[in-house]
Amino acid sequence: MSDISAPPITCAEPGSFPWGVFHERHPALIRRIEQALPYGPAERRALAELLRESRHDLVATLPPDAPDLALWQVWGKEHFGRPWPSLPFLWSESYFYRRLLEATGYFTGAWQGVDPFAPFKRAELAGDAFAADLAALDARESLTEAEREHALLTTALWGNLADLGFTITATASGPTGALAADDSAALWPLLDGGLVHVVADNAARELLADLALIDHLLASGRAGEVGLMVKPHPYYVSDATATDVLACLARLTAGSGEAARVGARLTQALRDGRLRLWTHPFACAPLPYRDMPDDLRREFAAAKVTVMKGDLNYRRLAGDRHWPPTTPFAEVTGYFPGPVAALRTVKSDVVTGLTPQTATTLDAQTPTWRTAGTHALIQVRTGTGAGFSRGS
Numbered sequence: 001m002s003d004i005s006a007p008p009i010t011c012a013e014p015g016s017f018p019w020g021v022f023h024e025r026h027p028a029l030i031r032r033i034e035q036a037l038p039y040g041p042a043e044r045r046a047l048a049e050l051l052r053e054s055r056h057d058l059v060a061t062l063p064p065d066a067p068d069l070a071l072w073q074v075w076g077k078e079h080f081g082r083p084w085p086s087l088p089f090l091w092s093e094s095y096f097y098r099r100l101l102e103a104t105g106y107f108t109g110a111w112q113g114v115d116p117f118a119p120f121k122r123a124e125l126a127g128d129a130f131a132a133d134l135a136a137l138d139a140r141e142s143l144t145e146a147e148r149e150h151a152l153l154t155t156a157l158w159g160n161l162a163d164l165g166f167t168i169t170a171t172a173s174g175p176t177g178a179l180a181a182d183d184s185a186a187l188w189p190l191l192d193g194g195l196v197h198v199v200a201d202n203a204a205r206e207l208l209a210d211l212a213l214i215d216h217l218l219a220s221g222r223a224g225e226v227g228l229m230v231k232p233h234p235y236y237v238s239d240a241t242a243t244d245v246l247a248c249l250a251r252l253t254a255g256s257g258e259a260a261r262v263g264a265r266l267t268q269a270l271r272d273g274r275l276r277l278w279t280h281p282f283a284c285a286p287l288p289y290r291d292m293p294d295d296l297r298r299e300f301a302a303a304k305v306t307v308m309k310g311d312l313n314y315r316r317l318a319g320d321r322h323w324p325p326t327t328p329f330a331e332v333t334g335y336f337p338g339p340v341a342a343l344r345t346v347k348s349d350v351v352t353g354l355t356p357q358t359a360t361t362l363d364a365q366t367p368t369w370r371t372a373g374t375h376a377l378i379q380v381r382t383g384t385g386a387g388f389s390r391g392s
């Protein structure tokens with residue numbers, strides 16, 4: 001097993017990427033939220049206080065009436081009362097988003113259930129880029145099966161760049177189309193007509209690409225059943241909930257040509273259970289998947305493969321640590337209870353599974369490659385997890 005004592009990534013170092021998330025990305029995000037929704041003085045004060053606390057103070061607990069207080073008392077017991085920058089970045093960033101929901105009154109009172117990120121998700125669904133993505137579904141009809149599968153996988157992969165948290169402060173000119181690792185050849189043979197789990201990341205454009213891929217898996221028989229895991233409530237800015245899946249599906253079915261056909265097939269698949277939306281409180285946990293509870297472990301164990309979308313899922317899958325980049329992906333995911341594939345554009349420091357040559361070349365030629373979204377990776381671990389048998 002890999003050495004899980006590789007040091008965790010934290011926000012302590014001024015100028016580092018995680019430090020910038022708290023000092024640049026979060027203030028910009030809160031300005032956008034306040035412009036998009038007319039929160040009153042109480043909510044705006046709470047947001048300002050969250051910004052102040054998360055940069056300069058100790059971590060406060062959730063209020064006593066928080067519906068998930070018991071969960072967070074366990075997830076945060078070592079961290080409450082300590083300075084935010086000293087904590088693992090994965091924990092502190094996740095808790096920031098949980099506290100952002102608290103500040104906007106998402107769980108109690110008149111603003112209950114109002115997704116603070118909904119205006120951004122809606123704008124993306126209504127935008128030209130989304131319309132172009134819908135229209136592009138028609139173009140794939142002329143492709144061979146192999147070309148279509150490659151296009152669907154690639155679109156789902158790079159769709160991960162459409163994430164508002166990232167675009168708020170991204171300075172990169174966009175994707176280079178370069179893959180730092182590509183295990184896609186190992187993915188297809190895992191898809192033999194059984195259950196596939198897709199752990200969703202962002203709503204709107206990324207989700208559209210994910211749904212198109214899922215439609216293909218079901219229609220081609222590559223998967224007999226797909227479980228699409230979404231967040232139980234809003235999370236890192238554009239993370240997809242069931243509401244976002246339905247909104248995306250509505251745009252597909254209201255479209256024309258192949259978009260409408262994909263929408264109709266997926267709607268039918270939802271009705272007859274071949275496509276199942278599911279969630280779990282651990283989807284919003286500030287912890288690596290290594291610490292997942294047994295019921296979630298059993299869900300993942302039942303799948304022929306679990307496809308993890310996006311950067312945050314990668315951080316949770318591999319462990320948000322300063323791994324040497326050549327640490328084998330199969331080793332850091334050895335605990336996972338079944339075959340697992342990561343489709344991720346690289347937007348934060350953690351990376352594993354590179355060849356020594358790739359690691360050296362990327363660091364030398366594109367020093368910002370880990371955080372600029374210029375590169376992506378497809379990594380696959382084909383075996384079942386160590387010490388865990390299917391159905392146990």
Ligand SMILES: O=P(O)(O)OC[C@H]1O[C@](O)(CO)[C@@H](O)[C@@H]1O
Binds near residue numbers: 309312313315
């Ligand atoms: O939507 P994704 O791909 O999980 O990305 C989330 C983004 O936010 C971060 O958590 C940092 O704020 C990075 O991991 C990434 O830039």
